[in-house]
Amino acid sequence: MKYNLFVLLLLTVSIGLRAQNQTSKSTVETKTIHSEILNADRAYTIYLPKDYANNPQKKYPILYILHGLSGVNTTWFEKYDVREVQDQLVASGESTEMIIVSPNAGGDPKTEWNGYFDMPGWNYEQFFYQEFVPHIESTYRVIGNKQNRAIAGLSMGGGGSTSYGQRHADMYSSVYAMSALMAMPNSSTPPKADDKFSLLSQSVVKNSCVDYVINATDQQKEELKSVKWFVDCGDDDFLLDSNIDFFRAMRKANIPVEFRIRDGAHDALYWHSALYYCLPFVSRNFKQ
Template structure:
């Protein structure tokens, strides 16, 4: 799709339910499913088995028929947040969502739109849902990268690009965001159904616990799952079996 904001074309992957081409008058709810740092829009289809799992859950009536959109955020500058050189968050809300809603048969109201993601995409799903709670019925974070971790041996923080990316994560610190919310913001955030999912061996474990503590302090309802596992595709694939039914229940309320 074209992007005037980013001044280039953006890729995305999209899952359409089996009935999409048969029921030509039917509209569907939408889940935006975000990849992690260094990933791409094809990750959920290839490594996450999105199509197979969605087909299975929908056929078993454990999940609603839905459209799943996987945006590309890793090719040019891996970051979901705005900065002067890369207004990705503006692109997401001002161009991507309207493009999907006009190109596909979506139910385009809050009650039929959800967002989820893994790692850096998990953090972005929280930031996006808090920025626009009027747009999302539910937000599901998997192994959320909620603030900068300075002890990641695989990241060269002397690299100016990596330093900038992780500083932008810290600038959008999800724990601080919730704790510093105004009473009006907190009330709006309560209209979103929140789900936090993290492995007990994940390096983001402490950040996820801190995020849940922030939700509790602000008396924002949530669901939490701490399951066996780490920061791996095995964990995130298993998370889809929880995420798709969870957002489906949000769509059906």
């Protein structure tokens, strides 16, 4: 009889601990927002810290993380393991608990709009700042100030996050750019109205991150200094030269920036490894 009671007690405790562990795991959700600006539904994928559901009074810093060309909102989570890396870094004390969200700004470039800038037929930047950010920060428990907001991205998203940080410096404490599309040479051929990829290319030319620094006014340079910058690019990456150009422009303008050239190429392995630098970097620059 005593043995049976002991076994029952162990089972009860085990079930309770298992339930507690399940409710204390981080969660990843994919949701949809309707955009009046884009006249379309746009998906996003969001990571919520493990105690989000159990601590309803707590608000969190937020990282907006942008995917690359042909990527979508789930790419950071399904290909580069942002949830697993963040959980690991939080457990080791190297990263702080935060909300991480990735909006959809892409898909197959032959058929879908790609890009984080406004262009004919695709006013994505207006959507991002007028609809997406307000939706996220009113729907979820986000602290919602410059000191606790960061942005990062890879390739097309690396250029997008850098340009957003430049032109919206009042919103971000830090920017982490991976293998970033910092600039493109201007084409002598004007973009066609029905060619989504050529319109994207022209928008990158127009929003060159390198030219922004070179042409920045004294006031804009001071604004850039209010952001912590980190540029991370592989030594075999075809975008390395434009990342070096950006670093040189920032250095000439006396704007502090951390710059790393690591072993690697323009690929998933590199971006996965970059998270181990990115997440601690943005964590250090949050000021709760």
